[in-house]
Amino acid sequence: MTKHFLSLRDIPNLREFIDDAVVAKTQEVTQKEWAGKSLALVFEKSSTRTRVSFQTAVFELGGQAVELNSQTSQLGRGEPLKDTARVLSGYCDGIMFRTSAHERIETMAQFSSVPVINGLTDWLHPCQLLADLMTVKEVKGSLEQKYCWLGDGNNMANSWINAAGLLGLDLSLACPEGYLPDMELVEQARVLGATISLTEDPKQAIASATVINTDVWASMGQEQEKEKRKKDFQGYCLDRDLLSSAESSAIVLHCLPAYRGLEISDDVIEGDASRVWKQAANRKHAQKHLLRWLISA
C-alpha cells in the first residue's frame, strides 16, 4: 500500500522515527535510495525552508526535485487536483504539496499512486514537527520536556498537539480568546496520554517550561488580519521578560519566518536560548529520513 505523510499520525512509531533520524544525521549514509527517482514539489503558498530542504534532501539521496507552483502550472488555471495527482504519479515517485485547505491534500493523496507529503496546510505542518522534535532530542537528550506554545492556535500548534498525543508529552498552550487550536485534536491527544493545558496567560503557560515554541500571529492567507491580530496578541511577544519565567536552561524554537518585535523579540531569537537555526537546518535531515521511510517496504 502507498504510504502517505499527511499528519504525524501516519508514522507508526514517532519516537523511534525521531531517534533513527537523529542517528542517521550523524552517520555518513551513502545509500542513494532515491537514485533515478523524482519528487514533485507543488506549492500553492510561499516557502523558503520547505522548498530548499526538500530539494537538497532528495538530491543528497540521489534523486531530483521537480517544482511546480500554482502560477506557472495548470493548477492556477483550474485543472482539477485529482487530474494533477494522477498525472504527477505517472512521472514522479513522490509528491510534496503545500496548500491551504487540508481537504486539498487529502484529495491529492486519494488520487495519487505515489506517496504524498504534507508540506503545510492551514490545519497541520507535520514536516516541521519532525525537525522540531529532532532538535529537542539533540539539544536536550530526551523528548520528555515541559513544552510551551505561545500565540496562535494555528497549524503549528495543532501539530504540536498531535505530537503530544503520540509521544505522551506535557504541553501548555497560551492562546488569546478566539485563537484556540483545534479542540478535537486536544481531546484526542489527551485520550492518547498527553497532558495538555490551555490558558490565555502567557506567563502561566511558560512557567518552568523547558522548550518554548512560538510562531507568526498571522499565517499565510491571513495577511488582511495582521493589524487586528497585532492588537489581539498584545502581551504574547516572547521577549526577555516573558522568557525569564521559563526554566533557566529552556530553549526557544520558532519554525520561521519570524517577525521580530511581534511574536518574538530580536534579543530572544538572537539570544542564548534560541535554537532556531539548528531547527531550520534539521528540516533537511528530518525529510531525508522521511523520504527514505516513504519508499521503504
Ligand code: CP
Ligand atoms: N518553516 C517553514 O515551513 O518555512 P517555509 O514557509 O519557508 O517553508
Ligand code: NVA
Ligand atoms: N503558521 C505559519 C507557518 C509557516 C511555516 C503559516 O502557516 O504561515
